[in-house]
Amino acid sequence: MPAIQIDSITKVFHPNITALDNVSLDVEKGEFLVILGPSGSGKTTLLRIIAGLEKPSRGRVVIDGETVVDAEKGIYVPPQKRDIGMVFQNWALYPNMKVFDNIAFPLEIKGERKDVIRKRVREIAEVLGIEDLLDRYPRHLSGGQQQRVALARALAKNPRILLLDEPFSNLDARVRITARTFVKKLQKRLGITTILVTHDQADAFAVGDRIVVLNRGRIQQIGVPQELYDEPANLFTASFIGEPPINLIEVDNLDKKLKDNIYKVSNLSYVKVLGVRPDEAIVSKREMEAVLNLNGIVELVEILGSRSYVHVDIGGQLIVALKAPGEEVSPGEKVVVNVLKAHLFDEEGSRISTLRV
Amino acid sequence: MLRYRSFELRLLAASLIIIVVGVLWIIPMYSLLAGSLKSLAEVQGTPVLSPPARPSLEAVRKVSLELRDPIINTVLIVVPVALVSTLLGSAAAYAIYRRMDRVSDTIMILIAIATYIPYHAILVPLINLIKGLGLYDTLPGIALALLVYYTPMAALLMVIFISAIPRFYIEAAMVDGAGDGRIYRRVVLPLLGPGITSTMIFILIMTWNNFFIPLMLSRGYEKYITLKIFSYVGQSGTLYNEMFAASLIGSLPPLIIFLAMGRYFIKGLQAFGGGVKG
Numbered sequence: 025m026p027a028i029q030i031d032s033i034t035k036v037f038h039p040n041i042t043a044l045d046n047v048s049l050d051v052e053k054g055e056f057l058v059i060l061g062p063s064g065s066g067k068t069t070l071l072r073i074i075a076g077l078e079k080p081s082r083g084r085v086v087i088d089g090e091t092v093v094d095a096e097k098g099i100y101v102p103p104q105k106r107d108i109g110m111v112f113q114n115w116a117l118y119p120n121m122k123v124f125d126n127i128a129f130p131l132e133i134k135g136e137r138k139d140v141i142r143k144r145v146r147e148i149a150e151v152l153g154i155e156d157l158l159d160r161y162p163r164h165l166s167g168g169q170q171q172r173v174a175l176a177r178a179l180a181k182n183p184r185i186l187l188l189d190e191p192f193s194n195l196d197a198r199v200r201i202t203a204r205t206f207v208k209k210l211q212k213r214l215g216i217t218t219i220l221v222t223h224d225q226a227d228a229f230a231v232g233d234r235i236v237v238l239n240r241g242r243i244q245q246i247g248v249p250q251e252l253y254d255e256p257a258n259l260f261t262a263s264f265i266g267e268p269p270i271n272l273i274e275v276d277n278l279d280k281k282l283k284d285n286i287y288k289v290s291n292l293s294y295v296k297v298l299g300v301r302p303d304e305a306i307v308s309k310r311e312m313e314a315v316l317n318l319n320g321i322v323e324l325v326e327i328l329g330s331r332s333y334v335h336v337d338i339g340g341q342l343i344v345a346l347k348a349p350g351e352e353v354s355p356g357e358k359v360v361v362n363v364l365k366a367h368l369f370d371e372e373g374s375r376i377s378t379l380r381v
Numbered sequence: 382m383l384r385y386r387s388f389e390l391r392l393l394a395a396s397l398i399i400i401v402v403g404v405l406w407i408i409p410m411y412s413l414l415a416g417s418l419k420s421l422a423e424v425q426g427t428p429v430l431s432p433p434a435r436p437s438l439e440a441v442r443k444v445s446l447e448l449r450d451p452i453i454n455t456v457l458i459v460v461p462v463a464l465v466s467t468l469l470g471s472a473a474a475y476a477i478y479r480r481m482d483r484v485s486d487t488i489m490i491l492i493a494i495a496t497y498i499p500y501h502a503i504l505v506p507l508i509n510l511i512k513g514l515g516l517y518d519t520l521p522g523i524a525l526a527l528l529v530y531y532t533p534m535a536a537l538l539m540v541i542f543i544s545a546i547p548r549f550y551i552e553a554a555m556v557d558g559a560g561d562g563r564i565y566r567r568v569v570l571p572l573l574g575p576g577i578t579s580t581m582i583f584i585l586i587m588t589w590n591n592f593f594i595p596l597m598l599s600r601g602y603e604k605y606i607t608l609k610i611f612s613y614v615g616q617s618g619t620l621y622n623e624m625f626a627a628s629l630i631g632s633l634p635p636l637i638i639f640l641a642m643g644r645y646f647i648k649g650l651q652a653f654g655g656g657v658k659g
Contacts, residue, residue, distance in 0.1 A: 075554050075556055076555075077555065077556075102555070103552075103555045103556045104555055104556075104558045104559065104560060105558075107557060110556040111552070112549050112552070112553055113549075114549065116547075116549040116550055116552070116553035118553075118554075118567075118568055118571075119548060119572065120568075120571035120572060129557050129559070130553075130557040130558050130565070133557060133558040133559050133563065134558065177557070178556075181557075181558070328459070
């Protein structure tokens, strides 16, 4: 039995905005699931529906076999009774309470004895490395510390599931990286089923066991991180995931020779768009063994230290690709883009196949 | 440079306006003070704004003894009224803030209407209510009438203050397992500090200065400060110096409250714009 079942959830906001459109999804026990999507994709709404802060227009959510909401049957369990922990985007620490009281709050509501509360708060504070902060007020803490306190508060009552709403987006770049590792390790150590919502693919790849890509209220793809990168289901996932972004080449705009070549190698006549990741194409002065060899002229060389990306003009279309190591190219030079892997998409934007060397 | 000059000019204009308004406000205060330090003959024979020739505290001394009981009575009425109406108002405001639907919108409109009804219009039913409860001419009777009238105003003010509290605090408390009672007591009320103080000060001052409600609900002049001050307007002539002294003493408590708590009052007003800093 999955820890969380999300079954055909639809959410329509007044008057007529569909935030979620028939979303179904299972989360396994102990899994770290990431919901990834741009702003307005409905990802936070989905999380709030799981928490009970929002009611779905249709569909149901089952946690540990217990139906917590079912729009058709009129079942609704309020957030207080769902036994979940949640970390909000801005952490929402109660400003009038010290760190200790913030963490103790959910335990106090459970009616735990004073000494039990004290013991549990110390315990969880130790796990999160915030024992020294218990006497402080939230406003005297740094962003990273506040986040840990919020995590401690969410975990204090040993909830069935942990929900994290953009927990890293308010952190400095440097703290963010350590925070990701920390959260990932913590989750594995506690083995708690966790759902994290983010718009940042780096967050998603760093912590997620599986990633759900959401756009305009619809699930685009569910998979382990590598899958999303290697086998994007459609144009949206392909372009949303990957840094630098994938090159999308309109096949119709290519010259005839090249077009025929693509049709020939793919054996498909309805290919509309060609997707080539910058890291899966090599710019060189000579032709290499590749799926496709595209001739073009260098426009710009972007040096990133360990590697360089070259912007190449191939008959009116710009393509970014990795520079072959050890070679020097400069703007205006004639080069070959050796495509090692290309995704082929049809008119609807679905991936039909992938060409590999 | 030009911009700097225009800023200076605006500062000057603002200072001038403040001075003019300040002077306008201080004149009645000054005439009260001057009048209460004069003898009856002098207060009747000299212009209101002329300083007393031989200042004497006699009127003030005499009146303060007479005002002692009415002041105590008024304090016994207005302090509980301000406290209770503010707490009731904040609880109502919390309920409205939580619901945010057609029901709460309607209640909100009713509260606004109740706030802006002139109390003279509801006085007859109000008096009947107090009489029906057997509380006519008692301190609790006056208090209850003031409470009925001022609670909607407190609720209206508290709705404005409570909307400045970010919703995520309440949502976090819900996820933590807290019910509405606990959320109100442990999360909302502490964050409402400045709002509560401002509303309480406002209600304190408004009720202290109220004249009509205690006038209609009591016999004699001893139960309320404003009535007592009014009593110095005699039927066979007015003791102007004593009336001045009574007015002076009677207006001191709200003034002291405002000066002592003004800081919180301003803080509360700022919450209108800024929201709660976490």
